[in-house]
Amino acid sequence: MANQKSSTDNNPQENTWQIGPRTLPPPAGASEEMRAAIAETPQPDPATMQIEPQSEAEWFAVIAQMDEGKVDVVHDLSEQFLISIEQEKIEGINVYQVTPAEGSPAQGSSVRLRAWRSLRPQRWRGGSGRTYHNRPSVQDAGTISIDYRMPPRYPTPAGRDDVVTVYQQLLKQQPAQSMALGGTSGGGNLVMATVQRLIELDLDVPGALYLGTPGTDMSKTSDSWYINEGIDRLITSYDGFVEAASWLYAGGRDLKDPLVSPLYGNVHGFPPTFLVTGTRDALLSNTARTHIKLRQAGVVADILVYEGVSHGDYIVVMDSPESLHAFAELNAFLLKHLQ
Amino acid sequence: MANQKSSTDNNPQENTWQIGPRTLPPPAGASEEMRAAIAETPQPDPATMQIEPQSEAEWFAVIAQMDEGKVDVVHDLSEQFLISIEQEKIEGINVYQVTPAEGSPAQGSSVRLRAWRSLRPQRWRGGSGRTYHNRPSVQDAGTISIDYRMPPRYPTPAGRDDVVTVYQQLLKQQPAQSMALGGTSGGGNLVMATVQRLIELDLDVPGALYLGTPGTDMSKTSDSWYINEGIDRLITSYDGFVEAASWLYAGGRDLKDPLVSPLYGNVHGFPPTFLVTGTRDALLSNTARTHIKLRQAGVVADILVYEGVSHGDYIVVMDSPESLHAFAELNAFLLKHLQ
Numbered sequence: 001m002a003n004q005k006s007s008t009d010n011n012p013q014e015n016t017w018q019i020g021p022r023t024l025p026p027p028a029g030a031s032e033e034m035r036a037a038i039a040e041t042p043q044p045d046p047a048t049m050q051i052e053p054q055s056e057a058e059w060f061a062v063i064a065q066m067d068e069g070k071v072d073v074v075h076d077l078s079e080q081f082l083i084s085i086e087q088e089k090i091e092g093i094n095v096y097q098v099t100p101a102e103g104s105p106a107q108g109s110s111v112r113l114r115a116w117r118s119l120r121p122q123r124w125r126g127g128s129g130r131t132y133h134n135r136p137s138v139q140d141a142g143t144i145s146i147d148y149r150m151p152p153r154y155p156t157p158a159g160r161d162d163v164v165t166v167y168q169q170l171l172k173q174q175p176a177q178s179m180a181l182g183g184t185s186g187g188g189n190l191v192m193a194t195v196q197r198l199i200e201l202d203l204d205v206p207g208a209l210y211l212g213t214p215g216t217d218m219s220k221t222s223d224s225w226y227i228n229e230g231i232d233r234l235i236t237s238y239d240g241f242v243e244a245a246s247w248l249y250a251g252g253r254d255l256k257d258p259l260v261s262p263l264y265g266n267v268h269g270f271p272p273t274f275l276v277t278g279t280r281d282a283l284l285s286n287t288a289r290t291h292i293k294l295r296q297a298g299v300v301a302d303i304l305v306y307e308g309v310s311h312g313d314y315i316v317v318m319d320s321p322e323s324l325h326a327f328a329e330l331n332a333f334l335l336k337h338l339q
Numbered sequence: 340m341a342n343q344k345s346s347t348d349n350n351p352q353e354n355t356w357q358i359g360p361r362t363l364p365p366p367a368g369a370s371e372e373m374r375a376a377i378a379e380t381p382q383p384d385p386a387t388m389q390i391e392p393q394s395e396a397e398w399f400a401v402i403a404q405m406d407e408g409k410v411d412v413v414h415d416l417s418e419q420f421l422i423s424i425e426q427e428k429i430e431g432i433n434v435y436q437v438t439p440a441e442g443s444p445a446q447g448s449s450v451r452l453r454a455w456r457s458l459r460p461q462r463w464r465g466g467s468g469r470t471y472h473n474r475p476s477v478q479d480a481g482t483i484s485i486d487y488r489m490p491p492r493y494p495t496p497a498g499r500d501d502v503v504t505v506y507q508q509l510l511k512q513q514p515a516q517s518m519a520l521g522g523t524s525g526g527g528n529l530v531m532a533t534v535q536r537l538i539e540l541d542l543d544v545p546g547a548l549y550l551g552t553p554g555t556d557m558s559k560t561s562d563s564w565y566i567n568e569g570i571d572r573l574i575t576s577y578d579g580f581v582e583a584a585s586w587l588y589a590g591g592r593d594l595k596d597p598l599v600s601p602l603y604g605n606v607h608g609f610p611p612t613f614l615v616t617g618t619r620d621a622l623l624s625n626t627a628r629t630h631i632k633l634r635q636a637g638v639v640a641d642i643l644v645y646e647g648v649s650h651g652d653y654i655v656v657m658d659s660p661e662s663l664h665a666f667a668e669l670n671a672f673l674l675k676h677l678q
Contacts, residue, residue, distance in 0.1 A: 018382065019360060019361045019362070021359050023565070024358050038354075223369075224618055226363045229361055231356075279562045280566070305627035305644060
């Protein structure tokens with residue numbers, strides 16, 4: 001499907017540069033832990049991203065492969081941090097209620113959010129999202145992770161509509177200002193699309209947002225898709241799988257339709273937003289462009305850029321100072337802006 | 340001189356990656372003005388940076404070449420923005436007092452700061468700095484640009500000492516909290532080194548700082564020296580001139596001595612700091628590492644990362660939305676934090 005449409009709008013008349021090869025040592029300016037993890041990584045190879053599933057069955061096979069072992073990871077994390085995970089239904093939508101138990105290090109710390117993030121690993125289906133609410137403060141908050149509909153069966157905006165449905169139910173129990181909405185990568189896309197929908201519907205927006213290296217522009221527009229190709233160790237190229245997944249998620253829409261790429265939609269009226277990225281992140285530009293657009297609209301928005309960090313590395317090298325700092329900052333941001 | 344010492348501390352045992360060639364179109368996610376300026380730029384060639392002056396006379400010749408035409412630029416800008424520039428002496432140090440005249444668009448807007456920045460164009464001498472003070476608000480502020488000592492005659496910390504001297508004189512006229520200290524590139528280095536010195540001397544620090552794509556680490560440590568080589572259109576490589584200028588500025592010190600690279604020094608007690616960079620900036624990592632280090636020390640620090648922007652592009656393409664936004668944000672930041 002990727003071959004039938006253009007995912008870029010580059011003008012061939014323009015001055016495209018041919019950038020030469022270079023050597024890249026592990027980032028000496030990153031923490032020891034982050035540098036060690038990067039130094040142990042084989043050189044990223046964009047060719048490994050050249051996977052383009054051709055049928056629903058092939059997509060499900062790829063998804064199953066990517067999910068492999070992740071349930072065990074979540075189980076181990078929940079034991080490590082004394083966190084209970086309960087499956088529930090809200091308006092027929094599958095959700096997971098994540099609650100730190102008595103004595104959990106997630107109580108009174110930022111660890112909770114990290115466990116929360118790990119509950120539903122990213123599965124490359126063009127969007128992944130989580131929502132969480134707090135009562136009465138972030139420290140002893142519960143988190144609700146929403147199992148929203150995704151491709152290949154459900155392109156945009158099905159997932160967004162599920163998040164809006166759950167959010168509306170939560171609104172009956174507590175004020176919008178007490179809730180935060182957050183997600184990483186495709187999840188950041190969904191958070192942005194959800195808030196745009198809430199504003200359209202004239203509903204109260206959450207008190208704060210978290211966008212971790214968000215996939216807010218699914219076209220190959222951003223500078224860092226080009227610059228960090230083969231440099232980001234976690235998402236080595238746009239070409240191939242990411243492009244195919246973007247078209248799958250679009251379901252016939254243009255890649256710059258705000259329902260596919262919410263960066264092209266409205267951001268006026270957005271709540272305070274916290275963003276995280278890194279210098280090797282293939283989505284550095286997406287994150288930076290989202291941050292600047294929010295600021296230009298007068299939204300309170302704060303971005304952290306970590307040295308040497310690839311797409312989502314701060315939730316991969318979880319004991320690194322970068323990860324600990326990012327989540328401590330996120331926690332402080334939420335405490336400041338949630339009521 | 341660059342050949343006698345190592346400017347990197349990369350471990351050859353570590354896994355250095357060989358990054359392949361790539362194409363890079365003009366950044367479609369930047370403003371039209373910024374994209375047009377980049378599209379008109381010939382492909383950056385790191386070979387043009389392979390200049391290593393071998394004597395004082397050769398250094399002065401390079402400096403004269405780089406200064407050429409800049410006096411006219413400053414003159415034109417001062418007429419355009421109705422700004423008067425008066426040369427003065429403070430404790431024997433040459434300074435320029437920059438004052439917006441009646442009816443100047445620099446009154447009540449951020450334009451003043453842009454004119455201020457252009458007063459002393461960067462001259463590749465390992466450090467360049469400016470200081471400005473306000474009375475009683477940023478809008479009708481005067482700016483003092485300090486003609487501090489520089490290499491090749493004066494390595495670090497001569498320039499810093501001149502800034503400290505001028506600052507101490509200004510402190511007799513007005514409170515520290517009413518003053519801001521700012522600089523771009525090498526000027527950002529000097530601002531950081533100056534504040535470290537003020538803290539050592541137990542003097543009150545300014546109310547706010549501005550670090551535009553600061554050269555706070557003069558060694559080749561930062562990721563973006565490698566990643567954005569030949570991609571940054573304004574500073575295409577560390578190797579050659581930048582490395583030679585760094586050793587010149589160091590005057591026999593190690594490149595990681597805080598007097599050469601203040602990123603390795605203390606940042607506790609720093610005032611609120613505003614930083615600007617871009618995705619193509621060879622100093623993206625320097626700026627991001629400085630921002631994170633400040634935040635980790637509990638300092639209020641805000642970073643803006645503009646799509647497609649090279650080292651200091653926001654003061655080159657001065658009518659671009661990126662430049663206008665950066666200076667509007669800087670102005671708001673100063674108004675918020677200065678007293």
